[in-house]
Amino acid sequence: MKNLLSFISLFVLFCSYLNAHTIKVKGHITSGKDHVPYANISINNGQKGVFSDAQGHFEIELEEGNTYSFTVTMVGYKELNQEFTPTKREHDIHFNLMKDLLELNEVIVSSSRRAQSRQETSSVVNVVGSEFLTKNDFKVVGEGLNFIPGTRVESTCGNCGSSQLRLNGLEGPYTQILIDSRPLFSGLVGVYGLEQIPVAMIDQVEVVRGGGSVLYGANAIGGTVNIITKSPEFNAYEIGSNFGTIDGKSHDYNMYFNTSLVSKNEKTSGYFYGSYRKRDAWNANPNDVYYHLDDQGMPVGNPIKDDFSELTSLNTMSFGTKVYHQFSDYNKVAVDLKYTHDQRRGGNKLDLPEDEADITEGIDMHIGTAMINHDWYSKDKKFHLNNYLSGQYVHRDSYYGAYQAKDGFGLTTGRTIVGGSQLNINLGDIANGTSYFVAGVEYINDQINDKKLAYFDDENGKYTDDATVSNQISSTYAVFAQNEWVSNKWSVLIGARWDFVDIIDRQNHENDKRVNSINPRINLKYKLNKTMQLRGGFATGFRAPQMFSEDLHIEVTSGQGVRTQLDPNLKPESSVSYNLAWDFDKTFGIVQTYFLVEGFYTKIKDRFDNQYNYLDDGTLILYKRNSTSDAMVQGINLEARIAPSEKIAVQAAYTIQSSKYEEENQWGDEDSSTSKYILRTPNQYGSLTMDYKLTNQWTASMTGVYTGSMHVPYLPGGFINGELTTQEELIKTEQFFDMGLKIAYRTKLTKQANIQIGAGVKNIFNQMQSNFASGIDKDAAFVYGPISPRLFYIDVKIGNLLN
Known part of the structure; x- marks a missing residue:
């Protein structure tokens, strides 16, 4: 005892x-x-x-x-x-805490594949957050990207509603778009993808301009856009709806919800979201007229009022979830599931079946995505191992046809798998600084099968066979490594990535290609003092040839056979890019300021030159070769942010650039005209935003996007102002300033929830291109300037974290 x-x-x-x-x-x-x-x-x-x-x-x-x-x-x-x-x-x-009125301290991952403050990065990174997207009534991620220096989103087709993102003046295919740092944006999804990602799932969008192939592989010549989705951190919810109208007849309606749930022991958490959008088609020039054409291509008959859409009808639904489970302080698993159903249709006679209209371009797309992510940390947090596997499947029914064509139906399927492993090591103190090492391997498999479907041929009295447009498999094997050394004054980042790309054409193995590419990257940052720093960078990039082409898919509307042919000596495109930036961040009393001046230069060699040729039997050949004319883009990005007080904040961005080919470049086929200009690229463009807190409950926000003059091609076949255009033209466009204004009121709904009611107008001055084409044979790509006309809207949202 x-x-x-x-x-x-x-x-x-x-x-x-x-x-x-x-x-x-x-x-x-x-x-x-x-x-x-x-x-x-x-x-x-x-x-x-x-x-x-x-x-x-x-x-x-x-x-x-x-x-x-x-x-x-x-x-x-x-x-x-x-x-x-x-x-x-x-x-x-x-x-x-001190308020960051200019939002300069975001945590980003795109610069070096590790979390760090935006101000600490060796390269310039711009961020658009979810608050900015929602407070300005943006419904999809593409609408908010115009407010980043050097970035433009433009419509590329008035019939199908496709769009593209340009970084530093380079076309969409030169930008690598990522979802949570994974390259799931294939050539198939990228055509419409920026209008398929709802704001409800977005935490922030990070943009790195210039060559980024070291970390993210092919297509990162112009830069990298990393769309970071929301993660659950605490119990929260938000539901909202908005309604807009263009002319009292064409409406745009959207509703969404998102919620986060965290278990009591904080080991398990989940984020859930859903979004639905319905937009009516809109015709910009209903009073214009066109005529039918006879066999000689001359107008005949009575004038017909234009009934073709410039904005396609949309019906898009998205929902998804991201679930985390933390087994310990050192092991965490995340599972991410997303589904999107996107229907869109443009042309005329939208109430009739597709093959009974004069022109129809439409899609019915299903996109399913699954991602699993595992993170392991050492006890001292100096080692971080990230393993990931992602997959996406796309099923797209489409119709691209004119004159009630029966052969316009198509089916395109795509499958993308991305897997890899990445190790981050904090090497500790080295030479009076801290060294961070990143290394990894990555595998990307992308399969696309694009075909025109069989139809009943009245002339021959029998069914035709399916016609394959593109059937390819692309496999990429990559190894990358980089080291970043950081001291009080200096940051030095050196890295390289090796990619081996194996492309198989299932139709014609003579088009098979194997590409090896090694791309280095160097970034330097020097702190001049507490308020100023210099950043400079050099990087190379590459783009492997692809068999699939959305341009070709749209081109095929007349029943002809289609083949893609690669030049036997076709090489990948390669690029060299440089940038030098100075930024200044200082608070004068209560006034916060930030200024950025960034110079950039990119040269692209061995550009892909697509030539459309017709054989005697009517077969359309898309022949891909390397151009002898290099492309060069150079210019200056400017950015300024000023917050005189907690009540007001202003942000402005402006780009001045030159985008040209070394030699005259043809627009399309061998008979088309030439130009030294990179088309559809203004030499000057910019944006402006201003937020004003009227009271604790009333706020006002203003947005503006400036688009300078640019050179746009117009192909003959349609009518402008009732006159048939028979000559191709290179048009220098007018300038545009697309301005929006919104006023919102927020108050308590219950003890745990707020409600916000807002109203506003987009494109106040109704800035649109001066001429639109009419007629069945019009050039659908003759669209430029602001995507949407003047639109009035109201919105309501309820949540426990509204601010």
Whole structure:
């Protein structure tokens, strides 16, 4: 009994010793007099962490007497670093955050494949956050990208509603678009993809201009756009709806929801979202007329009023989920599932079946995506291993046809698989700085099968066979590595990536291609002082040849056979890019300012030159070869942000550039005209945004997008102002300023929820191109300037995190 009592006493003393050395620390986070809810508190570089609650308070257990390094981050506030040593007498801690009115301290991953503050990166990275997208009533991610320096989103077809993103003046195929750092945007999805990603799923969009092939592979010649989806961090929800109208007849309706759920032990969490959008077609020139053409291509008969759409009808539904489970402080798994159904149709007689209209271009697309991600950390957080596997399947029914053609139906299927492994190592102190090493392997498999479907041929009295347009498999094997060394003054990043691309043409193995490409990257950053820094970079890039071409798919509307042929000596496109940037970040009293000047230069060699040729039997040949004329894009990006107070913030961006070929370049087939200009690329463009807090409940926001004059081709066949155009022309367009304005009111709906009601107008001055083409044979690609006309809208949203 005596021994038992002694053991119990020792056990009690031991427990008391443990309790004496473990203290429950209580803390609260404020900004001025206001508490900051749901802030992220990271301890000792992520070894421990917690979020503040809805009132800005938190609790965490720490060992007495140990000194801990706290890092507090929250969107809209500057990062705060503070050390704290808990004792029995001092176990409360207070953090007072300073507002980041210019949003310069976002955490980004696109620059070096590791999380770091935007201001710390060796290369210039621009960010558009979810708050900016939602407060300006943007429905899809493409609408918000015009507000990043050097970035433009433009419509490329008035019939099918396709669009493309240009970085530093380079066409869409030269930009690598990523979803959560994965290259799932194949050539098939990329045509419409920017209008298929709802804002409800977006956390932020990161844009890196210039060569980025070292980290992300082919097509990153112009730059990289990384779309980061939302992750669950605390219990939250938001539902919203908006309604817009162009002319009282054509409407645009959208509704969405998103919610985050976190378990009590914070080990499991999930994010769920859904979005539905319906937009009516719109005709820009209903009073224009056109005529039918006779066998000699001359107008005959009575004038016919134009009934062709310039904005396609849309019916898009998206929903998805992202679920995390943390097995321990060092192991975490995430599963991401998404589904999108997108229907769109343009042309005329939209109430009739596709093959009974004069022109119809339409799609019915299903996109399913699954991603699994595993993260492992060492106990000291110096090693981070990330393993990932992603897959996407696309099924697209389409119709591209004119004159009630029965042969316009098509079916395109695509499958993309991306898998890889990446190791991040904090090498610690080296030469008075800290070194971060990243290495990884990646495999990308992309399969596309594009065909025209069989139809009943009245002339021959029998069914035709399916006609394959493109059937290819592309496999990419990649290895990459880079090291970033960071000191108080300098950051030096050096890396390289090797890609082996194996392309198989299932129709014609003479088109099979194997490409090896090694691309280096160097970035330097030098801090001139606390407020100014210089960044410079050099990178090479490449683009492998692809058999699939959406341009070819649209071109085939008359029943002819189709073949793609690659030049036997076809080489991949290659690029060299340079950039030099100076930025300035300083607060004068209460006025926050930021300025950026960035010069850029990109040269593309061995450009793909697509030639359309017709054989005597009517077969259309798309022949791909390398051009002898290089392309060069150079210019300056300017950015300024000023916040005189917490009530007002202004941001402006402007680009001045030159985009030309070294030699005259043909537009399309061998008989077309030539130009030194890279078409559809203005030499000047920019954007402006302003937010004004009228009161604690009333806010106003203004947006503006400026598009300078550019050279746009017009192909003959249609009517402009009732006159048949028989000559191809290179038109120098007018300038445009697309301005929007919104006013919103926010108030408490319940104790735990806010409601916000807003109203606004887009494209106030109704800036649109001066002439639109009419007629069955019109050039559908003759679209430029703002995508949407003047649109009035109202919106309502309810949530517990509205601000």
